[in-house]
Amino acid sequence: MKDQSALKADRLPRALIAAVATSGLAIMLFILFFLLKESLPALRETTLGELMTGAFWYPTAEPAEFGLLPLLMGSVSVTLLTSALALPFSLGLAVFLAEVCPSALREIFKPLLEILGFFPSVVLGFLGMVVLAPWLQERFSLLTGLNLLNASLLMGIMILPIVASLAEDALSSVPRDLRDASYALGATGFETTWRVVLPAALPGILQACLLGVMRAIGETMVVLMASGGAALIPRSVMDPVRPLTSTIAAEMGETPIGSAHYHVLFFAGLLLLIMTLSINVGALWIERRGRKWRT
Amino acid sequence: MTPKIKIQTTAMDLWYDQFQALKAIDIAIPERAVTAFIGPSGCGKSSFLRCLNRMNDFIPAARVDGQVLLDGRNIYGAGEDVIALRRQVGMVFQRPNPFPASIWDNVAYGPRLHGITNRRTLEGIVEGSLRGAALWDEVKDKLRSPALSLSGGQQQRLCIARAIAVEPEVLLMDEPTSALDPMATARIEELVRILKEHFTVAIVTHNMQQAARISDETAFFLNGEIVETGPTQRLFTSPRDGRTEDYITGRFG
Secondary structure, eight states: OHHHHHHHHHHHHHHHHHHHHHHHHHHHHHHHHHHHHHHTTHHHHSOHHHHHHOOOEETTSSSOEEOOHHHHHHHHHHHHHHHHHHHHHHHHHHHIIIIISOHHHHHHHHHHHHHHTTOOHHHHHHHIIIIIHHHHHHHTTOSOSOSHHHHHHHHHHHHHHHHHHHHHHHHHTSOHHHHHHHHHTTOOHHHHIIIIIHHHHHHHHHHHHHHHHHHHHHOOHHHHHHSBOOOOOOSSTTSOBOOHHHHHHHHGGGSOTTSHHHHHHHHHHHHHHHHHHHHHHHHHHHHHHHHHHHO | OOOOEEEEEEEEEEEETTEEEEEEEEEEEETTSEEEEEOSTTSSHHHHHHHTTTGGGGSTTEEEEEEEEETTEETTSTTOOHHHHHHHEEEEOSSOOOOSSBHHHHHHHHHHHTTOOOHHHHHHHHHHHHHHTTOHHHHTTOTTSBGGGSOHHHHHHHHHHHHHTTOOSEEEEESTTTTSOHHHHHHHHHHHHHHTTTSEEEEEOSOHHHHHHHOSEEEEEETTEEEEEEEHHHHHHSOSSHHHHHHHTTSOO
């Protein structure tokens, strides 16, 4: 009797949780469905080959040209340059915080870093426009300081606190036991960090990096304000670029619903989703592979 | 014939800030024998063990006074090379703590650290150490497998292999069987008896029967002091101090 009433009491919360979980999943599926429904008609207006390899983005010209390649290269180049600039610094900072700096200093630095992670990207974009761009323009005598390097520097500043903070968490959660074992074998602090702590924290560090990279791919405001907005395939870091995200943000509002341009913009959104999704799958795969060493 | 003394402490105190964890420890640890430290929890036996390879250095507030002589050299003296000391005085911990890497890499970690890069030499050291830790036959076909896929007892023997791979002279063991089942414990105890042919072993144990089974000398710690030391058999059969008798007969602890 008692067991049955306990079961009954369990039923309501169970049903509630199930309902919430299912509706969350349903919303995600609906978004995906909507994205596909709005983006696939783009293939009626033009071909997949032209979308992916066309080098010209003139969506409002007559006849319009919908080459997504410059936008894709814009996204890829900003992401790569951001990663190249920010990830080494982030990891260096994480190692410094977790392994080198005295704990009193870490108590100050760590919360500061976490607060910086919430810095509004529009403020960074603004800094890029009024501070960094004029400086770059003057220093390197460019036509415009709004370019790939500018956007990547700002985006680097944006993802640095996130990656550093998460990587620091990964390093700090390496058990004391492992460090002790290393020290007891006559390792120095540096050897212990390099040969034991870093390898043990590697999956967490990789995930921190991937999260930063995904943030960079998806970021819109900074690139909209600081990247220059020219739909060119960049040949140098001083060239202006127009990533997928800022293109969608800038053009969606001025496009007639149901037009070819409209569908192609949705297709650009689908490309972004595929990019982040494949990075996610990669991260899962790394996590899977790493797990057998840790349990 | 009296055995050679490997480690000798004289009036050794250990302080954590204002708290005195060890008081005037005088003990002689004989070479190539097993010395057990017994006593109730919190009596300072593990802290003492960590003084012998200076692992207490990592606790900023810890301070050691008095002398700890290893082969007549004060390891707390000026100019002591702690890295070299830890190579000379190895340690096995309470819970098995293999690195999240392969069995092979675990054993080769120490030798590589100390500059051995020749593959052949490393192979030899790995095999020798695993044999020395009575683990070779169980793992010889899976040296590339994750160390963490081994059982707890095997992991602890791997940690012993890792420790002896750098050819220490002294092996400190901090309750090495407290996380293991009786079968695995028996294997480690058997191993300790073999290890003393090559190494000076100092073992902290919570388990008096274990001390009685495997050690030659025993020191009884209580509240940061050594109450009594002596040959294990003598200490367990005719303790000289009333407190030792109370402890070994199970009146407290």
